Amino acid sequence: MTFTPIVLFLLMIVGLFQENMLLIGWSGLLLIVFLLTFWLICIIWAVISVNSYNREIEEEAKRQYEIWRIHSEATPNQIFVNINKNADDSNPGQKAIPQDTSKPNLKDWLKNNPGRTINDYYAIFRS
Numbered sequence: 001m002t003f004t005p006i007v008l009f010l011l012m013i014v015g016l017f018q019e020n021m022l023l024i025g026w027s028g029l030l031l032i033v034f035l036l037t038f039w040l041i042c043i044i045w046a047v048i049s050v051n052s053y054n055r056e057i058e059e060e061a062k063r064q065y066e067i068w069r070i071h072s073e074a075t076p077n078q079i080f081v082n083i084n085k086n087a088d089d090s091n092p093g094q095k096a097i098p099q100d101t102s103k104p105n106l107k108d109w110l111k112n113n114p115g116r117t118i119n120d121y122y123a124i125f126r127s
Contacts, residue, residue, distance in 0.1 A: 004030075004034060005031055005034050005035075008027045008030050008031045008034070009027070009031065011023060011027040012024050012027035012028055012031070015027060103125045104125075106118070106121055109121055
């Protein structure tokens with residue numbers, strides 16, 4: 001399927017140089033057949049792929065809906081409100097790093113704080 005169109009194109013060029021209309025005609029006809037079948041295969045493959053992907057999305061949506069439905073039936077009318085918002089809630093799982101008013105050089109700060117990253121530096125010294 002890969003080399004046949006190339007060979008047919010070369011045969012068509014050879015037919016053109018030899019002025020053989022039979023070779024040019026058959027090569028051109030077979031090239032057109034190959035192009036049409038390749039196009040048809042690509043269209044069919046695309047339709048099957050899209051249908052398969054849509055089916056997966058629908059199944060995942062149904063599964064998520066079932067989880068939501070079971071959860072809402074188990075705890076109806078339950079509302080969560082967080083009114084105690086402190087600074088530690090913005091970075092859950094991280095320790096609060098004391099803020100320093102002077103901003104040191106990034107290279108020096110990384111040398112003095114091994115194990116820290118550039119993200120830690122910018123979290124402390126926002127510019």
